[in-house]
Amino acid sequence: MEIKNALKMMIEKPSVSGFEASMSNIIASFFKDNCNDIKRDKLGNLIVYKKGTSKTPIKIMLAAHMDEIGLMVKDIDKNGFVKFTNIGGVDQRTLLAQEVIIHGKKDVFGVIATKAPHLQTPEERKNAIKIEDMLIDIGLSKGEAEKIITIGDPITINRKMIPLQNNVIAGKSLDDKAGIAAMIECFKELKKIQHQCDVYGVATVQEEVGTRGAMVSTFQISPDIGIAIDVGFGKTPELSKDDTLELGKGPGLGFGANIHPKIHERLKEIAKEYNIPYQIELSPGNSGTDAQSIQITQSGVATGVISIPLRYMHTSVETIDITDIKNTGKLLAYFISSLDDEDLEGFLCF
Missing domain, CATH: 2.40.30.40 (Peptidase M42, domain 2)
Known part of the structure; x- marks a missing residue:
């Protein structure tokens, strides 16, 4: 399905934290042709699995939350x-x-x-x-x-999706339906390319009330690498460039205490190799995303954050550029295909 239509279906369907069941069914329909298995856990997380080619694969978990305020x-x-x-x-x-x-x-x-x-x-x-x-x-x-x-x-x-100009749309709950859309694009891309990793895409629940879905899904999957896909504060005239991301200039690659430095560096390398535009998003402490729970589950998970620029966060007119979503999906797919089981230990060393 074309990404704009998928976003329209998702943002116009209710998915308030704790009430995400009907949204889960919609999201599952977007993945069915590009994965090996789909299941739901006891909390309501939707877990999409795509098998890699390695006999002893790295497990990588992508997380984007399906709930809305x-x-x-x-x-x-x-x-x-x-x-x-x-x-x-x-x-x-x-x-x-x-x-x-x-x-x-x-x-x-x-x-x-x-x-x-x-x-x-x-x-x-x-x-x-x-x-x-x-x-x-x-x-x-x-x-x-x-x-x-x-x-x-x-x-x-009660808000419908509003198409603006130049691939820009507005609507409610693009935080984080944009992240779900990027994950859909990633799985579409992975169908075309070889990857050794086993990939788990998780549409998490209850992020907006405490990243609860990420806690239990990470515990269940026990990934080697986890990446939270969320939104970052989009630049508007009154805001500092240092604290924001510009629409249309690619995803923000998180950097800070919540983020493994080698994952951040590899994402930058892949973006440069494939000419994907990107920005740097500084997160000195808690990233405010599912990454905060992914990172500290069990004995710890090497974690990254990718943020899609979004204006007017937590309003009913959140605004986003669809090209940033597409670029996020491509970057994730090429990052995954760059990993192999032989270099995992060296790759994750500080």
């Missing part, structure tokens, strides 16, 4: 308005006046609202409205609402 029903007031809380790192300033879908017994559309500015005090108008002061208006009475909505139901922003 979202909201959750916490009460229905006497007038039928829905009170809610957040799941993951939601910026409450972006919520007001959004259209939402409450995923109850059936999907229910609503709008997030609060007092009109005309009715607010001068002091209230100065401050951002807190999430506890917002309500979702669904147009139903309390009794009608309770027939189809339950406390704990997940809520997503």
Whole structure:
């Protein structure tokens, strides 16, 4: 399937942390022609396996999370308005006046609202409205609402994918559907080339609430090398170039305490060899990705991070360049094909 269509299907399907099951089925359909096996673990991670040519292969794990930030029903007031809380790192300033879908017994559309500015005090108008002061208006009475909505139901922003110019698209949950798309591109490329490694592609769950899916999947697979594919902060005019990645100029190769230096160097070498554009992303401490759990599982895993530039992170208009996704997939495939079981020990030595 063409990458833009795959992204559209993924970002328009709900996958709030802890509620990823339907997304897992969609993602599995994208891999079925390019792998040897697909399975799910007890937490809900989707694990895609492609066998290498070596009898004693290196195991490499790619991880990109399928979950998205979202909201959750916490009460229905006497007038039928829905009170809610957040799941993951939601910026409450972006919520007001959004259209939402409450995923109850059936999907229910609503709008997030609060007092009109005309009715607010001068002091209230100065401050951002807190999430506890917002309500979702669904147009139903309390009794009608309770027939189809339950406390704990997940809520997503009602947002379709928006095609912009020059291969750029916008939409919700591109953090980290872009990473899933890059993994799909990698497996497509691996079908064309020989590789000794056994490759495990994991669409992880619950990254946004503590990288939980990466913890259990890494423990199960016990890889020699793990690479987290996520998104990095895209450059906009008000942001420093030193802290951001530019759209259209290739993936960011993470470098820092969470990242094995030899993996970082090999990724750079492969990018140069195949003329794939890349950027350097500094991560002095925790990378804030699945890599933090991959690295410290069992006795430790040599870990890398590749970040796809993305603007407006954790909003409903996250923006990305599709060429960066394609280049990420190619870089990963060529990196994997460069590894063999003979040089693993030397390669991973500090």
